[in-house]
Amino acid sequence: MRAVLDTNVVASGIFFGGIPRAVLEAWSEGGFELCLSPAIFDEYSRVCDRLSESHPGIEYRGLLATLVGRGTLVSDPTSTQHITADRDDDKFMLCARQTKAVVVSGDEHLLDASGWQDVHVVRPRAFLTVLSDEGS
Numbered sequence: 001m002r003a004v005l006d007t008n009v010v011a012s013g014i015f016f017g018g019i020p021r022a023v024l025e026a027w028s029e030g031g032f033e034l035c036l037s038p039a040i041f042d043e044y045s046r047v048c049d050r051l052s053e054s055h056p057g058i059e060y061r062g063l064l065a066t067l068v069g070r071g072t073l074v075s076d077p078t079s080t081q082h083i084t085a086d087r088d089d090d091k092f093m094l095c096a097r098q099t100k101a102v103v104v105s106g107d108e109h110l111l112d113a114s115g116w117q118d119v120h121v122v123r124p125r126a127f128l129t130v131l132s133d134e135g136s
Contacts, residue, residue: 006089035071036067036095
């Protein structure tokens with residue numbers, strides 16, 4: 001299975017744990033193929049840089065480098081079409097369409113766009129359930 005992870009899933013997994021961390025662990029164990037673009041990676045880096053200021057001591061750069069090194073990096077797709085209510089979220093939908101992946105996010109703008117051109121958006125907990133069912 002291929003997935004595009006919203007920045008909130010990656011950043012929350014690194015800095016706060018919980019279900020988002022379980023998603024990252026599932027990826028690191030080979031549970032799914034991570035797809036991302038340079039614009040998505042840049043957003044991951046910016047948000048983690050900002051969070052590291054208030055959460056010093058959490059090493060995140062190595063994981064981000066691993067995401068790029070082991071993930072499927074595709075070119076930034078372009079579109080003049082507005083897909084989500086927050087245009088900045090469109091890059092996740094475009095990457096997922098290009099790679100035939102699911103988007104994993106709790107962001108309402110992305111969840112509301114689920115189904116656009118057969119791109120589905122699922123919450124992290126539901127994604128883990130799907131992965132677990134596939135592994136059974």
